[in-house]
Amino acid sequence: MAPSTSGYTLVVCEKPDAAQRVAEALSNGDAQSTAVDGMRIFRFACNGEDYVVCSAQGHVYAISDPFGERTVYPVFDVEWYPTNLVEKNASAARRIKAISRLAEGAAKFVNACDFDPEGETIGFNVLRYACRGKEREALRAKFSTLTRDDVVDAFRQARPQAGQGPARAGRTRHLVDFMWGVNLSRVLSQSALNSGHRYRTISMGRVQGPTLAFLARRETEIREFVPLPFWKVSGIFEKEGIRFTVGYSKEVGSRTAAEKARDDCNGKEGVATSVLKHAFKVCPPPPFNTGDLQKEAYGAFGFSPSRTLQTAEKLYLKALVSYPRTNSQHLPPSINYKTVLQGLQRIDRYSKIAGDILGGALSPTQGIKVDSAHPAIYPTGEAPRGQLDQRETSVLDLIVRRFLATFGPPARKESVIVKLTVGEHDFVLRGERTLYSGWLESYGRYVSTRERSVPSVAKGDRFMVADVVVEERFTHGPSRYNQGSLLEQMERESIGTKATRADIIATLEERGYVEGSSMKVTHLGLAVTETMEKYAPAILTTKLTREIEERIDKVEGEAMRDAELIRETVRSIAVQLEGLNANEEVVGRELDAAFAGTSEASNLLGPCPVCRSGQLKVIRSRKTRKRFVGCSNYSTGCTASAPLPQKGTIRTTAKPCYRCSWPVVYIMGGRMPWKLCVNPSCPAKKRRKRA
Amino acid sequence: MKCKLCSREAISDICRYHEGAKQKVDAGYPLWSKAYGGISWKEYLDKVKRNEQTGQWAREIAEMLEDIQID
Numbered sequence: 001m002a003p004s005t006s007g008y009t010l011v012v013c014e015k016p017d018a019a020q021r022v023a024e025a026l027s028n029g030d031a032q033s034t035a036v037d038g039m040r041i042f043r044f045a046c047n048g049e050d051y052v053v054c055s056a057q058g059h060v061y062a063i064s065d066p067f068g069e070r071t072v073y074p075v076f077d078v079e080w081y082p083t084n085l086v087e088k089n090a091s092a093a094r095r096i097k098a099i100s101r102l103a104e105g106a107a108k109f110v111n112a113c114d115f116d117p118e119g120e121t122i123g124f125n126v127l128r129y130a131c132r133g134k135e136r137e138a139l140r141a142k143f144s145t146l147t148r149d150d151v152v153d154a155f156r157q158a159r160p161q162a163g164q165g166p167a168r169a170g171r172t173r174h175l176v177d178f179m180w181g182v183n184l185s186r187v188l189s190q191s192a193l194n195s196g197h198r199y200r201t202i203s204m205g206r207v208q209g210p211t212l213a214f215l216a217r218r219e220t221e222i223r224e225f226v227p228l229p230f231w232k233v234s235g236i237f238e239k240e241g242i243r244f245t246v247g248y249s250k251e252v253g254s255r256t257a258a259e260k261a262r263d264d265c266n267g268k269e270g271v272a273t274s275v276l277k278h279a280f281k282v283c284p285p286p287p288f289n290t291g292d293l294q295k296e297a298y299g300a301f302g303f304s305p306s307r308t309l310q311t312a313e314k315l316y317l318k319a320l321v322s323y324p325r326t327n328s329q330h331l332p333p334s335i336n337y338k339t340v341l342q343g344l345q346r347i348d349r350y351s352k353i354a355g356d357i358l359g360g361a362l363s364p365t366q367g368i369k370v371d372s373a374h375p376a377i378y379p380t381g382e383a384p385r386g387q388l389d390q391r392e393t394s395v396l397d398l399i400v401r402r403f404l405a406t407f408g409p410p411a412r413k414e415s416v417i418v419k420l421t422v423g424e425h426d427f428v429l430r431g432e433r434t435l436y437s438g439w440l441e442s443y444g445r446y447v448s449t450r451e452r453s454v455p456s457v458a459k460g461d462r463f464m465v466a467d468v469v470v471e472e473r474f475t476h477g478p479s480r481y482n483q484g485s486l487l488e489q490m491e492r493e494s495i496g497t498k499a500t501r502a503d504i505i506a507t508l509e510e511r512g513y514v515e516g517s518s519m520k521v522t523h524l525g526l527a528v529t530e531t532m533e534k535y536a537p538a539i540l541t542t543k544l545t546r547e548i549e550e551r552i553d554k555v556e557g558e559a560m561r562d563a564e565l566i567r568e569t570v571r572s573i574a575v576q577l578e579g580l581n582a583n584e585e586v587v588g589r590e591l592d593a594a595f596a597g598t599s600e601a602s603n604l605l606g607p608c609p610v611c612r613s614g615q616l617k618v619i620r621s622r623k624t625r626k627r628f629v630g631c632s633n634y635s636t637g638c639t640a641s642a643p644l645p646q647k648g649t650i651r652t653t654a655k656p657c658y659r660c661s662w663p664v665v666y667i668m669g670g671r672m673p674w675k676l677c678v679n680p681s682c683p684a685k686k687r688r689k690r691a
Numbered sequence: 692m693k694c695k696l697c698s699r700e701a702i703s704d705i706c707r708y709h710e711g712a713k714q715k716v717d718a719g720y721p722l723w724s725k726a727y728g729g730i731s732w733k734e735y736l737d738k739v740k741r742n743e744q745t746g747q748w749a750r751e752i753a754e755m756l757e758d759i760q761i762d
Contacts, residue, residue, distance in 0.1 A: 223708070224712035224715045224746050224748050225744065226718075226719040227742055227744035227745060229726045230726070254725060255726065255727055255728060256728050474743075475744070477744060526708070590700065593699075
């Protein structure tokens with residue numbers, strides 16, 4: 001039965017929490033919450049009009065091919081389907097049914113989904129499919145925060161979308177990405193299946209490809225790295241009983257030269273030949289865009305980019321911060337700096353800093369990047385209504401402090417460089433101190449201030465060289481990417497979007513292409529990269545994906561038709577598939593071997609402490625199908641073995657137990673992974689039992 | 692043919708990854724020799740093998756070259 005009210009305005013939001021916020025804002029808290037087909041909706045009257053606010057739950061429509069047969073490719077005949085038909089998501093079916101019923105009684109429609117490509121796509125699909133072709137007549141309400149003022153203002157200014165450019169761009173992106181992903185993944189997975197008789201998803205996509213290529217390239221550099229020796233020479237200078245260590249002006253590339261410097265300087269007199277002092281300003285950082293927030297949260301708390309974005313979205317839905325998916329590093333005056341700062345002044349921990357800022361001219365530091373849809377991420381100034389969890393508290397504090405920091409005056413620092421000369425050898429002493437902390441104070445613990453004090457030295461001062469120390473050192477190989485630096489690299493190369501980069505990184509881990517927080521590329525990850533390099537190299541280049549991004553931008557700006565881009569995509573995919581298809585057998589063999597290598601490697605736990613020459617590994621009993629630890633030297637007589645928990649994933653810590661030297665593993669399962677020494681007779685366990 | 696050091700396809704007797712590492716190990720010798728004012732190939736391989744900073748494939752190559760010398 002259709003709802004009793006008719007002729008109302010139906011407001012479509014992206015998520016249930018957003019629907020509640022919008023309803024509260026428009027109704028001044030008077031909205032009545034009821035359920036239609038199990039979906040919570042809100043009814044109220046505003047300015048003499050009846051409103052019903054409902055919501056999708058993210059994407060309730062997804063792209064799929066009509067057959068959904070994973071062995072079939074190429075796939076170009078794709079369509080939008082309710083997500084319950086694609087992903088067995090029952091709640092999508094209920095929502096679509098409820099929205100369709102509500103649409104029957106509606107006279108007007110408002111799309112109040114998030115104002116970005118994903119929100120445009122979600123709103124467009126709901127209005128087109130569930131509301132039966134209402135996407136053109138629906139008004140678009142655009143807001144960057146869910147505060148009452150912003151929402152009311154957005155509804156006052158809501159207009160129909162003229163050309164639907166952003167929605168078309170969003171839908172085209174989904175379509176293009178699906179076609180690339182499904183075709184490449186199916187050809188790879190199918191080749192491996194045909195060769196090795198076992199199915200495992202080997203995914204590949206137009207953004208995943210270049211991202212994996214960055215990682216594989218770095219992994220290769222690390223694994224083939226040969227260090228070079230150099231010598232660090234330090235002089236211990238002394239004057240009036242005070243000693244200080246000063247480094248040689250450069251790294252010394254040969255042992256002979258290092259020893260010569262030591263012999264030449266030891267016991268001699270040095271003179272300060274120059275003392276350079278330089279005062280400089282350190283300007284505040286720009287406000288956060290999505291990527292900057294993700295990188296900073298990774299550095300400060302170790303949160304993965306996807307986790308940070310999820311947390312920021314929760315804070316947005318609680319009206320505590322502005323919309324967190326933005327490229328902008330710009331805070332326009334229209335966000336009303338004063339109101340936000342006054343709000344923060346009412347929160348104890350920010351009260352003093354916000355008060356100080358309000359006492360001066362309000363002019364935040366602005367960054368270079370802009371986004372026409374949303375400003376940079378900023379706090380709304382509202383105090384949390386309920387309890388926030390630890391992660392939300394951390395991310396909110398980071399966003400607030402970054403916002404406050406942008407209003408702070410530049411910090412002033414002084415660097416000192418003293419050159420001490422002993423004959424033909426120069427030693428250099430460097431120091432740095434903060435003269436005025438400025439914005440550093442607002443940003444608190446999120447900024448590290450490198451203070452290095454130096455003794456007071458004037459030009460011409462003389463010192464005795466009490467000793468010279470020569471240390472042999474070696475160059476280091478490149479560092480592995482972490483989730484923060486990989487995100488930065490993706491941003492620099494303009495691949496992916498602010499919304500998708502974090503998911504791409506998570507997928508690489510999920511597929512077993514990388515492992516650990518240092519993102520070590522696995523045997524499989526290297527093999528997939530190698531295969532693509534040989535048979536479909538364009539997928540690994542940033543050029544291809546960047547060109548597609550540029551074309552999607554053109555579709556958004558209505559400078560290109562979506563159909564044209566889709567035609568180009570089909571042609572491009574066909575060319576790439578050709579190389580893979582022609583070599584299906586070799587591709588399959590290589591990938592299957594990589595699977596075997598990866599699974600073999602992931603079963604190895606560490607050296608056997610009993611025979612000392614074998615490796616302990618996870619073995620599954622053929623008889624009982626239970627897993628246990630055994631030694632690779634079992635066939636030659638080593639009987640080391642141990643039981644294992646039968647539930648949860650086992651991952652090696654790569655560290656032996658400090659008491660018994662047996663491997664320690666992580667058991668991943670429940671809420672938190674736990675560590676276990678696999679030795680059932682480990683003395684540490686006995687001690688714990690006694691305790 | 693399989694690589695002598697891992698299960699990958701080999702170009703001659705080692706895979707392309709180990710081949711790349713071998714080139715790095717070969718190129719490092721004159722630099723190490725200059726740094727230490729003369730060092731034997733055997734001594735160089737031993738130092739590279741034991742160095743914590745040496746990459747996994749470079750270490751495997753150093754070990755392999757050392758074994759070849761012993762043989």
